[in-house]
Structure formats: C-alpha cells, structure tokens
Amino acid sequence: MxxxxxxxxxxxxxxxxxxxxxxxxxxxxxxFSLPLLPPVVVGVLIHAGEAIPLLKPDWLLAEPVDNHSxxxxxxxxxxESGVVGLPVDKxxxxxxxxxGRLEGGxxxxxxxxxxxxxxxxQVRYPLLDIGRNVAELSLWDFQHPPxxxx
Amino acid sequence: MPRSAGMNLVFRLGESGFSLSVDxxxxxxxxxxxxxxxGGSSPVPYLLGMLxxxxxxxxxxxxxxxxxxxxxxxxxxxxxxxxxxGESGLWAVPVSRIEGIFPLAAFSACRAPLxxxxxxxxxxxxxxxxxxxxxxxxxxxxxEQFWCRP
Numbered sequence: 112m113x114x115x116x117x118x119x120x121x122x123x124x125x126x127x128x129x130x131x132x133x134x135x136x137x138x139x140x141x142x143f144s145l146p147l148l149p150p151v152v153v154g155v156l157i158h159a160g161e162a163i164p165l166l167k168p169d170w171l172l173a174e175p176v177d178n179h180s181x182x183x184x185x186x187x188x189x190x191e192s193g194v195v196g197l198p199v200d201k202x203x204x205x206x207x208x209x210x211g212r213l214e215g216g217x218x219x220x221x222x223x224x225x226x227x228x229x230x231x232x233q234v235r236y237p238l239l240d241i242g243r244n245v246a247e248l249s250l251w252d253f254q255h256p257p258x259x260x261x
Numbered sequence: 262m263p264r265s266a267g268m269n270l271v272f273r274l275g276e277s278g279f280s281l282s283v284d285x286x287x288x289x290x291x292x293x294x295x296x297x298x299x300g301g302s303s304p305v306p307y308l309l310g311m312l313x314x315x316x317x318x319x320x321x322x323x324x325x326x327x328x329x330x331x332x333x334x335x336x337x338x339x340x341x342x343x344x345x346x347g348e349s350g351l352w353a354v355p356v357s358r359i360e361g362i363f364p365l366a367a368f369s370a371c372r373a374p375l376x377x378x379x380x381x382x383x384x385x386x387x388x389x390x391x392x393x394x395x396x397x398x399x400x401x402x403x404x405e406q407f408w409c410r411p
Contacts, residue, residue, distance in 0.1 A: 141393075143277075143278075143394060143395050144275070144276045144277050145277055145388075145395065145397060146274075146277055146328035146329060146330050146384075146385075146397065147328055147329060147383060147384065147385075148375075149379070152375075155373075155375075155395060157371070157390065157393065157394075157395060160369070160370070160371060160372060160390070161371070161372040161373070161374070162371055162372065162373040162375065162376075162388050162395045163375075164375045192378075193374050193375060193378060194374070248375065248378065248379070249378040249379060249380070250380075251379065251380070252379075252380040253329075253379070253380075253383060254380075
C-alpha cells in the first residue's frame, strides 16, 4: 500500500486525503443537476460511464463556503461505500506520510482517520474520511429529508 | 395502443434532463395555465388542476414539485404538457422544454450506484446517457404511484 497523502486547496482552505483513495483527478468536468439527491451532493459528473456524485464544498471544509463557487478540479475517490467526487482548486502536494505527522486520530494507513489532522511543513490539513462520508449518503431519505434538504 | 415504438422523448424540468419512452406518451400539447379547471377539494398531491382532454377531465400534476425542482424561472402562462398513460387513466405534466424524440440507439446505460444505495421507493431509480448527459429515466406507471390516490 502506498503511504502518501495528497494535500488540496479549496476556497482558501486546505484538506488532505489518502492517496490510495484517489482514482483520478479531472479538470473542470461538466456537472449535471439531478433531482432528489442528498443535500450534501451538488450534482453528478460522468466518468467511465458512471454517474458520480460531487460533494458540496462546505461538507468537506471546516469553515462555511459558497457551494456555488467555481472550482478547477474534481478528485474522484473510491471507497468501500462507493465512488464520489470532491471539488478542488489546487493540488498542493503529494507527500510521504512520514514527512508529516498525524494528530487527533488513529493511524490512517487504512483510510480511517476520522477527525484527524495531517501536519506538514507546519500547516494543519484536516484528513478527510471519505468512506464514512459516503456511507452517510445512504441514510438520506427523500421522503423524510432534514430541514435543509434539497 | 401500439407499443414499442423504439423511441424516447427527451425533455427538461428546470436544468435537469429526462427521458421517457414514447410508449408512455399520448400527446404533447400546449395549454394556458389559466384554462386548467380547479381540482376542488381533491386530495391528490401535486395537483395543478384538471385539463379537459378528449371529452374527459384528466389531472395535471406538478412533476417539478414532486421532484423538488425549483420553479423560480417559470413565469409563462403557456404550459407545454405531456399527456401520459397511467394505470387509472390519462394524466398530464407540464415540462420546461422538449428536446426531441430520438431512437433508442441515441441512449446508453449509465451506472448510478448512488441511486441504488439511497432508501426507496423513489420517483426514479435509473439514469441513461444521451449526448454525454445523464438523463433521469422516467416511467409513467412508476411515477403515477407517487401522486395517485389508492
């Protein structure tokens, strides 16, 4: 298993992702609107004949952002629960885990670093747990949406 | 009614694209919204009104409302209506735009694992690709159960 972490910039905020979860990074794919998707999904993109949900930026980031702002890339991630796309403005670095340190969570070699932060070059990057986030999508029922559902 | 014409209608509700077998379609017509008769105290959800069609009153259903698609761009009194075949009779839905009717060869399968992981039943369960765009696959009989009273 590769032991690398990808560090991203989105709307002035940073986040990290285990490289082994990344399938491909696409530049400005076309995003399509579909009805009755979970409120954390901004739309879908088509990759290899599959409709892949794109997650809203403010579901990924620590601080609220405008979900309709433009972004430059979509990171397609594969998890046990499914494939999703994450918006990205810039790929900052791909670094060896051993060149940074992990705070606030267990070791993330299996991609299970919920709530943890990867610290690299004195910058703290929230490490996303995409598998858990994708699993949460399956809990959304359009007939009983939360107050802020779409 | 002759079946299996081997063609699909492509239409839009807001920004979202939809496909429907012409087997489910009786007619496309334009009507003034003000010409729809009041549905009275009918308990039918999403009922916009009743349309006099071939000497019978048929319900006009707000498919955008059922699918929770924003109606903020609709300001015209003229409705483009699809008259559909239902289990208990004809019914109609207004659509934003008709793209055309195309042979089945213009469509291909689009995998959508996200839809299959969401709780059901839902008004639609499948997508198909048309000109590299994912369309919501509609089925008049399936849709009918989401507004029709028993």
